[in-house]
Amino acid sequence: MAKFTENEKEQIRQCLLNKGKELFIKYGLDKTSIDDLVQACGIAKGSFYKFFSSKEELFYVIIQQQEEIKNRLIGEHMQEKLPPKELISSFLHMAFAMADENPLLQQWFKEGVAERVKRKLPKHLVRDFSQDHTQDGIAFVEALIQRDVFKEQSPEVINGVLHAIMLLRLHKEEIGAELFPKVMSVIIDYIAEGLTKS
Known part of the structure; x- marks a missing residue:
């Protein structure tokens, strides 16, 4: 197997991330093979x-990059000076819109995909991401508590509520594609009102 310099390793990793994103968007996770990925980057399959460890791990890492971009955009949005209820409502609507507009996140939210991908990942990767994601979410909530956006409550509970709302996206097909946005709009309004200071 070829030996790569550190610079070559970084270039190949970036190529796999970039070409992987393109191929996963174009063909989907199931129809993209490792052969497709290595051919796109001009490396041997063994490399x-x-x-x-698998195409699922590559897909997962790319999905996490999408999450980071989404979180940065939402973080910028949260700096706006809106009343608390409108701020949280607009945050949740924006998060759902981003998930609906991103073809990779759409795949992630298809029934069974997230669970199947996670089963094929090294356990430490899922654990570390879950811990980091939770810590980031709690820090985000604590910052909003400091701004008097949320009623005094446990940051862990508020973060859990926000996370649970986003998981409802997994049930879009069951609820119905046309009905889902209307249902979510009602849920978001009630949650935003219940969590925030008037």
Whole structure:
């Protein structure tokens, strides 16, 4: 197997992330093979495994990058000077819109995909991301508590509520694609009103 310099390793990793994103968007996770990925980057199939344990791990890392971009945009949005209820309502609507507009996140939210991907990942990767995600969410909530956006309550509970709302996206097909936005709009309004200071 070829030896790569640190610079080459970084270039190959970036190529796999970039080409992986393109191929996953174009063909989907199921129809994209490791052969497709290595061919796109001009590396041997065996070299792929120096970077990722499976195509599912590559997909997961790309999804996390999408989450980071989404979180940055939402963080910028949260700096706006809106009344608390409108701020949380607009935050949740924006988060749902971003998930609906992103073809990779759409795949992630298809029934069974997230669970199947996570089963194929190294356990430490899922654990570490889950811990980081929770810590980031709690820090985000604590910052909003400091701004008097939320009623005094446990940041862990508020973060859990916000996370639970986003997980409802997994049930879009069951609720019905046309009905789902209307249902979510009602839920978001009630949650925003219940969590925030008037």
